[in-house]
Every structure is written in C-alpha cells, then in structure tokens.
Amino acid sequence: MxxxxxxxxxxxxxxxxxxxxxxxxxxxxxxxxxxxxxxxxxxxxxxxxxxxxxxxxxxxxxxxxxxxxxxxxxxxxxxxxxxxxxxxxxxxxxxxxxxxxxxxxxxxxxxxxxxxxxxxxxxxxxxxxxxxxxxxxxxxxxxxxxxxEGKEKVNRQALKGKEKIRFELYDAIKAAMKTATTWKGLEAALAKQGIKIAYKFRSGTSEKQGVSFEKGEIKMKGSAIDRSLSYAKIDATLNRNQHVHLYHAAMKANEPLVANQFSEAIRQSIQAEYHHSPDSGKGLLQVLLESQFVGAAPDPMGDADVARHKRKKHEAEQSQSQGISR
CATH class of the missing domain: 3.30.930.30 (BirA Bifunctional Protein; domain 2)
Structure with a gap:
C-alpha cells in the first residue's frame, strides 16, 4: 500500500x-x-x-x-x-x-x-x-x-507538486552519492543541479545529526525523501566511497598491504549495512567492481579468496590437533 x-x-x-x-x-x-x-x-x-x-x-x-x-x-x-x-x-x-x-x-x-x-x-x-x-x-x-518494487520503478512523468520534487531530489542525491567521497563533494555535485544541503546540529554542539535538502521553495529531510538518505546512512556511504577510492589508489601504486587495510574497512562497512538491512547487503568484490572512481582492479582478497583462506586455515588447525592427539 x-x-x-x-x-x-x-x-x-x-x-x-x-x-x-x-x-x-x-x-x-x-x-x-x-x-x-x-x-x-x-x-x-x-x-x-x-x-x-x-x-x-x-x-x-x-x-x-x-x-x-x-x-x-x-x-x-x-x-x-x-x-x-x-x-x-x-x-x-x-x-x-x-x-x-x-x-x-x-x-x-x-x-x-x-x-x-x-x-x-x-x-x-x-x-x-x-x-x-x-x-x-x-x-x-x-x-x-x-x-x-522501489522508487526506481515509479513513473516520474505521472508525478506532480511536492511528490515530483521528492523524486527529483531522490534521483539527484542517489546519483551524486555514487562518486562523492565527502560531504563537501556531495554539496558541490548537488549545487550544480540547484539543490542545497542544510544540516541539523546537536543542541549546543557542532556535531551534525541530521540533514535536509532544498530545491526551490521545497525543503525536505533526507529520511523523509527515503530512509536510505538519513544523515547517518549517507555519511556511511561517503566513508565507504572514500575507502574504495583509497583502495584503488593503493592498488595502482602497488601497495597491496595498504589496499588490504582499506578492503577490510569496506568489508566491515558492508557487514554493518547487512546487519541493519539484510536485503541490501553486497559482497566486497561486488562493491569494488561497481566502483566508479577508477577502473576497478580485482580485489586481492575477494570474498571467495577469504573463504578459501579460512577453510585452509581451519583444515590446518584440525590436522595439527589430530597430530597432537596421536
């Protein structure tokens, strides 16, 4: 309904x-x-x-x-x-x-x-x-x-008034979030489309806890546009984008150890997202291959590799345990 x-x-x-x-x-x-x-x-x-x-x-x-x-x-x-x-x-x-x-x-x-x-x-x-x-x-x-079936299936041509603006904001923010790695970057991308960002701060502090988007005379909270556009969820996406960007930069510079650190940070972000919404979680390799920052290089420790590594480690531990018992 x-x-x-x-x-x-x-x-x-x-x-x-x-x-x-x-x-x-x-x-x-x-x-x-x-x-x-x-x-x-x-x-x-x-x-x-x-x-x-x-x-x-x-x-x-x-x-x-x-x-x-x-x-x-x-x-x-x-x-x-x-x-x-x-x-x-x-x-x-x-x-x-x-x-x-x-x-x-x-x-x-x-x-x-x-x-x-x-x-x-x-x-x-x-x-x-x-x-x-x-x-x-x-x-x-x-x-x-x-x-x-989600907002992507909604017929935009049939929308009018505030609902039309809501979907325009949704489409613009989602598109900008694919490549933005910081709030400043997101602000700049949306400003080109006439959209402003306004923040809500925790009382008496400079800590951001909410976000609204303005287009023309319409101002809407991110969470009112869509649950995925709350301040916390946008912030998590931008942080993950930043880690993906740094991962690819490390791979390009042939620094696999540094790249692995960023891939682990991305993996933790994905696990947190999956825990909150099991239907939306993606695998690490999928996120890296979908990245629009750099031509995506294969993840040296993709999901399949990690599983294989854990399996071998478990088999080795079992073998060692059996050797000791004998």
Missing amino acids: MGKPITGRSFGGCIRYVVDKQDAKILAAEGVRMQNTSTLAHDFNLQRKLRPELGKAVGHLVLSWSKEDLAKLNDDIMVERAKEYMEKVGIRDTQFVIVRHSDRAHPHLHLIYNRVDNNGKTISDKNNFAKNVKACKEITLKYGYHLG
Whole structure:
C-alpha cells in the first residue's frame, strides 16, 4: 500500500475532481452530507470557518494498492484501511469523505478531510511524508499486501507538486552519492543541479545529526525523501566511497598491504549495512567492481579468496590437533 498526502485551499475544486469523476463511488463519510458535491463542499467550508486564518485547510490523500492485492480488497476493507491509516498519522475528530476510483488497473481511493477538526483545532501537516511512509509500511506488512518494487520503478512523468520534487531530489542525491567521497563533494555535485544541503546540529554542539535538502521553495529531510538518505546512512556511504577510492589508489601504486587495510574497512562497512538491512547487503568484490572512481582492479582478497583462506586455515588447525592427539 502506498499513500500520497496533499494539502490544498479549495474544498470545492478537490471535491469536484474526486466525486464527479466517472465511476467514482463514495464509500464512507463523517460530518458531511453526501447528497452531491455542493452539499459536501458547503459542509466542509462551514467547519473551516472555525479557523479562518488557515489557508490550506483541505487534506487530500490518495491510498493505492498493487493490482496483486485486488483479491484481498473490497469496499468495506478499503474503508477500514483508510480509517486505520488516519489513526496512525493523527487525522482524528474531523469531517471526511472516502471515495473509490476505478480508472486505473490498481485499486485506490481518495480521502478528503478537513484540517480544521470538530473542535476548531488544526490538524498538523508537519512531517506528513515521513508519517505517511511509516503508516503505509506498517499496514502493508500487517495485512500482507504486495510490497512495492522501489522508487526506481515509479513513473516520474505521472508525478506532480511536492511528490515530483521528492523524486527529483531522490534521483539527484542517489546519483551524486555514487562518486562523492565527502560531504563537501556531495554539496558541490548537488549545487550544480540547484539543490542545497542544510544540516541539523546537536543542541549546543557542532556535531551534525541530521540533514535536509532544498530545491526551490521545497525543503525536505533526507529520511523523509527515503530512509536510505538519513544523515547517518549517507555519511556511511561517503566513508565507504572514500575507502574504495583509497583502495584503488593503493592498488595502482602497488601497495597491496595498504589496499588490504582499506578492503577490510569496506568489508566491515558492508557487514554493518547487512546487519541493519539484510536485503541490501553486497559482497566486497561486488562493491569494488561497481566502483566508479577508477577502473576497478580485482580485489586481492575477494570474498571467495577469504573463504578459501579460512577453510585452509581451519583444515590446518584440525590436522595439527589430530597430530597432537596421536
């Protein structure tokens, strides 16, 4: 399951787009009359007046499932999942309407809600994207829905607004990280594409603990763009890139002992990554051969060589032990 949170200014425009679409089906609503688009907009706007200074009072969410999940879904279940999502991200005690669309191959629905709740308080949109990712992942894993194929498979041409910028940032940062070995290098590479980096520091210190990326008027935390783009994970990747670069330099200078030191540092980095996320770990030789810094030379102590070396050492120890016992 995937979510796309949006905020807007016009209930009328949003409702007409969602409700008047061909084959649109209202599945559920609360606090509003479902007679037609006019009564819906009127009721939303009436409550909106409790917080007249709030410009973007329109909450709009698109929840989508993979077409492989179609057999697991019906109207009632989709409403239950939408309400569960709302609870997880803090959309409570407010008007809403849930509408299912059938214009795509994959099942999806639209949720329109009032950011002015029933008590006249504002429902925050802070960290909307991070909360959205967390909620969708939890619901997907809980009910065994089909997991997405990753951001690389997303159709960029279909994206708009903030979501479009998010994927532009993702693509640019990931590309720059392939060759950058320091934060300064990453900053320079992204600056060429109009992207700035802003750091968050631990209170009262110069220690960096967070990172955000800015493009135009949009500023997003690295972890909100993608979990792999948190400060800690980017820093680990840059450090590993630096070690790969130094490894190749040592090999070129015919300094195998120095190269082995760097290969061991890279191996430890890979092991740490694998421990945190078993599906993403790579072998040492694969990392070195994928390197874009220098024409990659074979690792003198690749994974296969290390395994063979350990096996021979173990056999020698066993042989020695048997000799002593005799």
